Amino acid sequence: MKKILLTVLLTVLVLTGCSSKGNDTDSKEIDNLVVFFVPSRDPQQITQQTEPMKQLIIDEMAKEGYTIKNVDIEVSPNYEAAGEALEAGQAHVGFIPASTYALYSGDSIDVILAASRDGLNKDSTDAKDWNDGEPTLPVEEQVTFYRSLIYAGTSAKGRELADKVNAGQELTWDDLNSAKWCHSNTTSSAGYVYPSLWLSERFDGKVVSDLAETVEVSGYPDTAARLANGQCDVGVGYADIRRDYKDNWSEDWGKEDIFKETDVIGVTDPIMNDTISVSNQLVNDDMKKALQKTFIEIAKTEAGLKAIEIYNHTGYKEVTDADYEASRKILDLLKDLD
DSSP states (O other): OOOTTHHHHHHHHHOOOOOOTTOOTTOSEESOEEEEEOOSSOHHHHHHHHTTHHHHHHHHHHHTTOEEOOEEEEEOSSHHHHHHHHHTTSOSEEEEOHHHHHHHOSSSEEEEEEEEEEEESOOOSSGGGGOSSSOOOEEEEEESEEOEEEEEOSSHHHHHHHHHHHTTOOOOHHHHHTSEEEEOOTTOIIIIIHHHHHHHHHTTTOOGGGSSEEEEOSSHHHHHHHHHHTSOSEEEEETTHHHHHHHHHHHTSOOSOHHHHOEEEEEOOOEEOOEEEEETTTOOHHHHHHHHHHHHHHTTSHHHHHHHGGGTOOEEEEOOGGGGHHHHHHHHHHHHOO
């Protein structure tokens, strides 16, 4: 039995203790509101770009009757750490993916908003349709989902896989198992979970951990860099990761055109957008409503939009825990795969 998420789930079971830092959840005066972001981009870039959100949160929460003396924005070292911080009452708010929320959801954590984002001019489930050598561009239509793509990089093996896909041929397990894969940690929707589901549906339950050679990377910048320098033949990440790293591709990694030198070899099912989730230890129902209004309004401002642009968010919509039932089913499926 290959319990894909067993280690992570056991970690959840033994998580201890919850430090609420002395906060009274019924109080409308908060000394320090802690907001966690996940490291799907460069942590320093996230910290710098979201800095204006501190005052925006203070100002908008004041309109809802809350006095926030300070906002502390932190970038977690990995996806699990953000979920653990919310569960342990060490953070009030977390910007976390749907799969991370699904894994840690329960009495300790609740989802209050889902992100909306610009759609893309490519959304085909046929991988070769992404490989016209032209940039993937945003469109005005707002969507509540995104996809994970499986990318072939610049290495000889990567080019071999891409050529086969672009010729209209089906990839075999042997094809994919002969490549070195870069992936994110096990709770990353685009970087692990949905690529595993994509493999499972095509190759008799096999998932990322069944591949012969894999590397867990620190984030998507690392994935893109390794695809450029040939350290990985295949990488997985959100669609279209190439938009965000096209400049690094040429300026930092010595390549020419990321859209011509990489190809998509697999397209996953739609993934529900990121969440804004809260710790039930620190946030009561009244404060949840206030935070919902706060982040919705922040996203309507020029400064707020620029801050959340780091995650390609363009706004937020109210959601409930029930909206993430499918995400939990995916985690259960992965956990029980043979």
